[in-house]
Amino acid sequence: MLTRPSAFAPPAGEAHWLDVVRELAVGFAERAPGHDADSTLPLENLQALNASGLDVAVLPAPHGGGLSFATIGAALVEISAACPATAALWLMHAGAAHGLVSLSEPTAARFYAAELAAGRRFANALSEPSSGNLFLTPQQSATPVEGGWRLDGAKRFVSGCEVADHFLTNVLVGGVPTFFGVAKDDSVSFAGVWDAMGMRATRSQLVSFAGTVLREERRCAVPPPTSANLISVGLPFLSLGIARAAVDAASEHARGRFLPGVGDVLASLQWVRFEMAGLHVALRGAFLMAEQVAWLADRDDPQATPAAVEAKLAANEVAKAAAALGVKIGGASGYLSTSPIQRHFRDAQAGALMAYSVEVCSDVVGTWVVQSPR
Template sequence: MLEGMTDTGHPLAPPAHERPLLDAALDLAAGFAGTAAALDESAAIPLDNLRALHAAGLDAATLPESLGGQGLSYRAYGEIVRAVAAAEPSTACIWVMHIGAAGALAALSPEPEAARFAEALRSGSRFANALSEPAGGNLFLLPQQEAVADDDGWRLSGTKRFVSGCEIADHLLVNALVDGVPTFFGVDPDDTIGYVPIWDTMGMRATRSQLVSFDGTLLRGDRRCAPPEPDQPNHVSAGLAFLSIGIAEAALAALVAHARGRVVPTTGEPLARMQWVQHAVADAAVRLDAARLSARHSVWLADQRSPGFIPATLNAKLLAGEVAKDIAQLGVSVGGGSGYLRTSPIQRHFRDAQAGALMAYSAEVCRTYIGSALLEDAPDEP
């Protein structure tokens, strides 16, 4: 699929000159696939995978040329997330958060901090997004925790939760209310920051998205970010649909392999010959193709710096998250008792596939925005 997009010069395909980076990501993903079951079992951070992505130049490539990067297109970035997610989705999730936090800090911090964060990404430091609050839920861009003024900036006491890869992060993107206004800061973890091990989850276990506690943590005035431009694309919202699409592709592949190999005792034929399986797989494949096109359209808009990027991203995230869940559920039906065994990838894909629709903005929040935009004069902003 990726090869076809690039070779045909399709407008939604990444630019041809980015082909070497895509090939590097595909090669790495092939190796990551062999780590997925063990990482799910151990719930250990996939540090080797993340370091390999950095060593291949993929982290630095996402920075603009003005910050020492290659200005990788959002189209190529999406394909990389998709390929890594199909192989090992926790690696893809942490990478999306890492690139999103680093990109925001490099773009929005005042100098010389912006250059320092860009150099940190290029040299292999790790970043995480500490944005979601226990009481804030999905509305992660609207923090409720107030930072208190201090001589060198502000102090934050409180918690952020579900912070993917926080335990290995050298730098955090943190938001808090400053004089009632949501404000972003770059924070280097010190002994005022703690990690509460809440992340014992049904899926995406190796993201280790723990609760992070702040006890009077200094939010430095010289690391106060400028407000993001409302229409500026960012790598987290651009990447989440591709995360679900990768999981959906892996779930469909596992389903197809099982259906081809499992002979139904009563008919003596493989499951793959049964009409209900063929019809269900056809519907799954068509919806997955639609989800890929929707996601690819959203990142094409991001590359055009079109304001249409935001609604397109919500459409794509909603569709991809629901398609991933449905295909993973079909896998469980087709897999039968064999797919229910812990040794089967089918049950792992089913568990991982739930995450996309839960992550902000959740499927329900996306629907509220899309539906109210159609039905009301003043649509609800997510």
């Protein structure tokens, strides 16, 4: 994909992390079609990222991390372009771990940081079947028991739940949304149904909690309302990686597809160049929006959170557009299950469905626009 220098580029001192990720991404890309076809979790990819030290690097600086949001975003693009399911799993894993370390009291925070360093897996269990996109406003109430609260309920779309050792979840405690860290035990089970159209290797299943005790010492502080979190900052980059892969696949096909009636390759057709130009400009804009979010988050600017909503909307839409153009350029060849074009098309839909969905983002952003005095 054609790129330009960015004013929001990652710090030069962190460039080695992108080299590490790019090297690992070669193997991720080779294994991606197989994991997609079989709907199997790319555990070897996740373990490789942990072994590289990237998991710990994203933690807050007092716990051995401190990697900038700018570098995390750029790394996500590389991972997602190679294997979007791996990128989604890693983002949710790192986001849950970062949240537990950031919001827990010191003893619990050190415990979770050590667990992450040791290769334990983390997952977000926030979305309820009844709450839709409103994953931060749970409807389930926990019942007081000795040592904490009892949770009976389910959370859906929990990526990587089968291999998770710890979950970040939220419930109502006294009518107030409250976060907890929960260790997997016999009270936690999974619904073995996952046959998605895209992002098949995330295996984002339903998790049931039957009498699970939410321990008082694993209760988290309330997240600062203006503080950006790893997942909200990272989600736009997830879609941008898919868009980049879709553009690269379509461009490669256009350059290599000879048209006998034309006497030249598909890339020589004006309509292909025109549509690619429009997509390129839209994609550059979406990249700049996402990079600005990371820049704001690195400065702890409260504008990072609303900007992330706008950036996710832009990235989700441009990923779908890039993937759709790929199918158009690929023609019947791109429609075959053996082509990466069709896989990019299926994966591109996922970002728009992830909370907050494009419809929710559109409503929020549209409200901001029409209510703004200037």
